[in-house]
Amino acid sequence: MTSQEAPGLEQTIVEFCRFARANGIAAGVKESLEAVRAASAVGIENRQNLKFALRAVICSTKADWDIFDEIFDAFWSESAQRANLLSSKRRKNVREQESQQENAELATPVENSLALADAEEGKAVMGATVHERLKKADFSEVKQGDLAELEKISLRLLQQMSLRLSRRIRSLAVRGRVDLRRTIRRSIGSGGDPIDLSFRKRKLQPLKLVIALDVSGSMNPYSIFFVRFAYALQKYFKRVDTFLFSTQLTEITSTLRARQLRDALEALAGHAAGWSGGTKIGQSLHQLTQLRGRRLFSRDTVFMVLSDGWETGDPAVLAEELSAIRRRVRKLIWLNPLLGMADYQPITRGMSAALPYIDVFAPAHNLESLLNLEMHLSRG
Amino acid sequence: MPSLTLHQGKSILDPQELARGFEQLGYITDPALATSIYLAVSLAKPLLLEGHAGLGKTEVAKTLAAMLDTRLIRLQCYEGLDVNSAVYEWNYQKQLLAIKIKERTGLSVEEKEKHIFSHDFLMERPLLQAIQEKEFSPVLLVDEVDRADEAFEAFLLELLSDYQISIPELGTVKAKHAPLVILTSNRSRELGDALKRRCLYHWIEYPSLEKETKIVAARLPGIAAEFERQIVAFVQSVRRLNLAKAPGVAETLDWAQALASLGKNTVDRESIEDTLGCLSKSMEDTAKIKAAGIEKMLTEVG
Numbered sequence: 001m002t003s004q005e006a007p008g009l010e011q012t013i014v015e016f017c018r019f020a021r022a023n024g025i026a027a028g029v030k031e032s033l034e035a036v037r038a039a040s041a042v043g044i045e046n047r048q049n050l051k052f053a054l055r056a057v058i059c060s061t062k063a064d065w066d067i068f069d070e071i072f073d074a075f076w077s078e079s080a081q082r083a084n085l086l087s088s089k090r091r092k093n094v095r096e097q098e099s100q101q102e103n104a105e106l107a108t109p110v111e112n113s114l115a116l117a118d119a120e121e122g123k124a125v126m127g128a129t130v131h132e133r134l135k136k137a138d139f140s141e142v143k144q145g146d147l148a149e150l151e152k153i154s155l156r157l158l159q160q161m162s163l164r165l166s167r168r169i170r171s172l173a174v175r176g177r178v179d180l181r182r183t184i185r186r187s188i189g190s191g192g193d194p195i196d197l198s199f200r201k202r203k204l205q206p207l208k209l210v211i212a213l214d215v216s217g218s219m220n221p222y223s224i225f226f227v228r229f230a231y232a233l234q235k236y237f238k239r240v241d242t243f244l245f246s247t248q249l250t251e252i253t254s255t256l257r258a259r260q261l262r263d264a265l266e267a268l269a270g271h272a273a274g275w276s277g278g279t280k281i282g283q284s285l286h287q288l289t290q291l292r293g294r295r296l297f298s299r300d301t302v303f304m305v306l307s308d309g310w311e312t313g314d315p316a317v318l319a320e321e322l323s324a325i326r327r328r329v330r331k332l333i334w335l336n337p338l339l340g341m342a343d344y345q346p347i348t349r350g351m352s353a354a355l356p357y358i359d360v361f362a363p364a365h366n367l368e369s370l371l372n373l374e375m376h377l378s379r380g
Numbered sequence: 381m382p383s384l385t386l387h388q389g390k391s392i393l394d395p396q397e398l399a400r401g402f403e404q405l406g407y408i409t410d411p412a413l414a415t416s417i418y419l420a421v422s423l424a425k426p427l428l429l430e431g432h433a434g435l436g437k438t439e440v441a442k443t444l445a446a447m448l449d450t451r452l453i454r455l456q457c458y459e460g461l462d463v464n465s466a467v468y469e470w471n472y473q474k475q476l477l478a479i480k481i482k483e484r485t486g487l488s489v490e491e492k493e494k495h496i497f498s499h500d501f502l503m504e505r506p507l508l509q510a511i512q513e514k515e516f517s518p519v520l521l522v523d524e525v526d527r528a529d530e531a532f533e534a535f536l537l538e539l540l541s542d543y544q545i546s547i548p549e550l551g552t553v554k555a556k557h558a559p560l561v562i563l564t565s566n567r568s569r570e571l572g573d574a575l576k577r578r579c580l581y582h583w584i585e586y587p588s589l590e591k592e593t594k595i596v597a598a599r600l601p602g603i604a605a606e607f608e609r610q611i612v613a614f615v616q617s618v619r620r621l622n623l624a625k626a627p628g629v630a631e632t633l634d635w636a637q638a639l640a641s642l643g644k645n646t647v648d649r650e651s652i653e654d655t656l657g658c659l660s661k662s663m664e665d666t667a668k669i670k671a672a673g674i675e676k677m678l679t680e681v682g
Contacts, residue, residue, distance in 0.1 A: 026573075028577075030577065031577070034423065034425070037423055038419050038423060041418075041419060041422045041423060042394070042395060042415060042418070042419070043394075048411060049395060049411065049415055052395075052411060052412040052415035052416065053415050053416075053419055055412070055416075055581075056415065056416040056419055056427075056580040056581060056582055057419070057580060059581045059583075060428075060573070060576035060577055060579070060581050061570075061576065061581070062430060062567070062583050064581070065581065065583040180472045181469075181470055181472070184470070184472055184475050184476065184479075184496075187479070188479065188489055188492060188493055188496075189489060191479065191483055192476060192479030192480050192483065238459075251624065251664075254624060291663065291664065
């Protein structure tokens with residue numbers, strides 16, 4: 001870049017890129033170079049223009065976009081605020097690390113990522129026994145101190161599971177439509193008569209998943225983990241629609257889809273505030289069918305209810321709704337955390353009304369039971 | 381690597397000039413968006429536009445093509461989009477006929493094969509068209525790229541890095557002029573890192589009151605200024621209601637059009653209720669707006 005700009009420009013921009021990186025925007029060497037080009041394209045006289053230009057180059061997600069302004073302002077307004085964003089000592093450390101990493105990236109990218117993976121693995125191995133214990137712990141009995149750890153493993157394990165599920169879909173190729181292109185090509189030898197037909201492999205379309213979560217008081221600890229489960233499953237299913245219910249229905253699909261797990265959990269907390277009114281499962285399902293049923297329920301839909309089956313409404317309504325839904329979906333799964341208890345019998349009025357329409361009745365009280373759902377979620 | 385080729389006299393000097401050009405064509409930008417588009421042209425990099433529906437992401441590409449007086453090639457992505465519909469396909473019927481016609485000509489199998497796999501039998505789809513423009517760089521709009529699957533995304537990435545496509549039967553087609561690429565996404569899924577890093581990024585926010593009023597004025601010149609302000613102010617307060625589908629600028633324009641064609645010249649409760657379908661696209665959202673109190677929102681609008 002032989003620019004006529006001030007000689008310091010290039011250096012300052014590169015410095016800024018490092019600063020951005022240290023503050024969480026994934027801008028690599030390539031972005032730094034682009035940033036210098038962008039800066040000389042718009043000029044540096046106008047601070048605003050420079051900001052917009054660097055933002056377009058350096059950001060690559062909405063999350064980057066949202067924090068960029070603050071980082072930019074902090075960097076260009078110098079020292080005082082900059083120190084706030086990142087204490088000078090830490091910044092120095094991060095910088096050193098970053099530049100080392102940058103060098104490593106340039107030289108041996110593979111080795112570098114291997115080293116990282118090693119470090120990750122080391123962490124995982126250390127906590128193996130703790131993990132086993134947490135996997136089996138009932139969600140409602142997990143101690144406050146273990147919660148963060150459990151969250152971490154569950155996200156990781158659930159993601160692995162969703163990855164396995166999507167691999168399975170891919171390998172399940174079925175003989176499908178005639179592949180005209182291949183067929184014609186092969187038919188040249190026989191004067192244009194298609195003797196050997198080639199078939200296009202049909203890729204199985206992923207299933208749709210509709211989840212209804214009971215968030216009445218007794219269910220709350222379980223629901224929180226289940227929202228996470230729903231979140232992790234999004235990758236595998238064609239679409240995942242998630243609803244919360246107690247006495248009424250709330251949809252949180254779009255919050256989950258926008259990858260805002262935290263917001264979804266907040267919605268959950270907000271909804272749970274009205275739990276004292278009891279649980280009207282049948283009525284909530286009715287609302288769900290009325291509002292979204294036509295679009296959501298089809299032969300490639302798995303419908304999943306998480307509830308302990310304590311119906312305070314009319315069990316007959318529940319039975320009616322479930323039988324209607326059952327006719328329209330591929331599979332109806334009912335998860336009941338109480339099933340995890342040794343002496344539980346599904347004899348509450350709601351639960352016994354529901355049982356005849358359920359394909360899979362499974363526990364969902366700990367991480368292990370959630371992971372076991374894998375076999376019910378594949379197309380089979 | 382092919383480079384951008386623009387019409388003579390169509391080069392853009394700075395973001396301000398681009399903003400003016402867009403405004404002349406009825407597209408109101410803001411300095412940030414103008415800068416991003418300007419960089420896409422001057423750095424010849426693809427631009428990824430993300431944002432909610434109805435905020436004019438697609439229009440950016442159309443307007444850019446109009447301003448540069450070049451061709452707009454549009455690829456609408458959808459689930460299951462494959463190479464056959466995005467890049468090229470052979471015209472099978474024509475090939476079959478050609479084989480029949482050449483049956484008695486005594487040509488060798490190789491010659492027949494060469495004949496039916498020539499350009500005459502090739503149906504060009506958007507991506508192939510985009511790299512075959514003869515004179516100037518076209519604008520290639522890859523619309524709603526988040527709807528296509530990951531395999532297609534990988535293919536797109538490859539295309540964007542060297543602007544060439546290889547067709548097994550014909551050989552490699554290289555672009556003479558790199559297309560200007562605009563990608564849009566509604567974020568129904570996160571795009572791959574590699575693709576994102578290949579592109580400039582711009583997040584389109586809902587416009588400010590001032591900008592949106594300007595947009596309405598530019599698009600619907602027949603509406604009185606005060607009426608316009610009321611319309612926009614009401615839509616902006618609806619947006620704050622946390623709806624499942626907040627109305628975009630497209631909805632504002634629809635609504636303004638609807639009110640105007642009903643002969644209204646002021647926003648009141650009755651006309652809002654009659655035309656609420658322009659702003660709210662679901663039963664729940666309609667209920668939410670009504671629950672928030674149309675009267676109350678109207679008094680805030682003033």
